[in-house]
Amino acid sequence: MLRYIIQRVIFMIPVALVVSFMTFMLIHLIPGDPARVLLGEDATPQSVAALQQQLGLNKPLFEQFALWLWQALQGNLGESIQLQQPVTQALLQRLPVTVELGVAALLFSLVLAIPLGVYSATHRNSWVEWLVNISSLIGTAIPSFVLALLLIFLFAVAWRIFPPGGYAPLMDDPLSNLRDLILPMIALGTGAVAVNLRQIRTSMTEVLEQDYVRTARAKGLAERRITYVHALRNAVVPLITIVGLQIGAILGGAFVIETIFLWPGIGALAVQSIFSKDYPVVQGIVLLVAASYMLTNLLVDLSYAFLDPRIRLNKS
């Protein structure tokens, strides 16, 4: 197992270098001189020259990249132009909001998908399966921003049960926080329900065909015990990969959902920073998201190998 971990981490290094180079290049993709773009139309030549000096823009590109990467590794992502504070500090302030939303959406999708998936795998051709099929098709076809506006219309405009947006900090006011969380959580998590549900159903169906399930039946175990103890445990393994991939979709979706529901997370900050041309912040968020996504996928691979010995033995 240790050998497998080391192997995987070593494989990640060239990819991580390319990823950070791509992120670094974002500022250099902007048409025109980065310093002028950063400072805006009416900047004096002196301040442009000073910023060029500060960002090292007159050095060779690879030297600039090395310097930027070295500073990023030490947690220094530069200064935000709009916020008048270091980018790292701005990100750390807003990260908990995004994490709360993402974790809640993921949990919401699993809590719905696992029981429904198991039920529709054990009751093929029932009306529940039909209903699950139709709703998962519609669930994947509704973009999260459309669903968000539909939820706002139903629950905030028509019935006035939940607020149409806003965020009360979790620590200060847990109850208001929960009230603010419900709609964004549903809007962000619904797309994942359909994907998780299909995955659970497929792998449950496969597992229920296996010999050991037949052995368990032959031993006279209760069907409920076979389904939930023997089969579900193995059917959940492929779900880990799917959930790993969905972290990406959920992170991307959080950008939109935070913007709609006025949540002060990194997603909403990214969208604001794109419009205010605060490129160091955009760059910092892209790097942070890519790094956490890579780390999640590494952990997914490792846990997969941990749960299924065939994978780690095959590769090493």
Add this chain to the structure above:
Amino acid sequence: MARPTQIGNEAQVIVTQASEARDSRVRSLLRGFRRDARWWFSIVLLLFVLAAIFAPLVSPYDPLAYHPSILEQPPSWAHLLGTDDLGRDQLSRVIYGTRISLSIGVISILMGGLAGVLLGILAAYFKGWVDQAVTIIVDALLAFPSLILALAIVASLGPSLVNVAVALAIVRIPIYARLARGQTLQVATQDYVAAAHGLGTKTTRILMRHILPNIFSPLLVQATISISFAILDESVLSFLGLGAQPPTPEWGSMITEAQPFIFSDPWMLLGPALAIVLVLLSLNIVGDALRDRLDPRDARQLVMPFRKS
């Protein structure tokens, strides 16, 4: 001298067999069209395509014309989806919006698909450092959640529909590269490829004539699925204000424009929202049906015995 010719003939036979197999696949595709009810949704798609092509003929009004006397009208017989805050006919704007969604979807998949397939085939065929370089680039592109990569690219290139198409193409490269690479690795070991090699066929010809046609159906399945993702991402980027710019009629930005009226005139959201959902739903259903028909790995699930516990 007899031997090479013999091998040549045998190779020719194998190559012909391969192309016959392709013909019968097309025929079975047509048979399935009659059998599977999901194909009806391809007619919905066809309607959207026709609406896009003939938008000037089928839309009742000019999508850009302001009418200060009919602001924010609810749906009526004159304006089936109502009018927006500038008095523009919503139905006409939805119809014109079809052009943008479908063309950005198709163009970005074509660009990203071509680039990805090319990279994948080259990686699998030449192996060695080419393969390693492609794998690293693909893994790096996959390290970004796709929407965020697209967002970042559009942020640096500047908000516009062309840049959205470019960004969405780049985002789709890795999935096609991986798929094409895996498929090519399988196909390249087949007898008819070895035979073509033996005949002294040029590499480009082997790739174009013998490998590409045989990895085509999984790519086609992927394309129908990714078009729906591309259309979705395009509408998200436009909704955030990074894609279509006003006054262009586009579904995502129409929803942005209608959002402030959710308390007073919520029906303004109806047209663009329904259009997006209907297109995505049809694409997903047709993509599913196509996959069941063309992908032998998933066909297994169809014939799996029915079990009731």
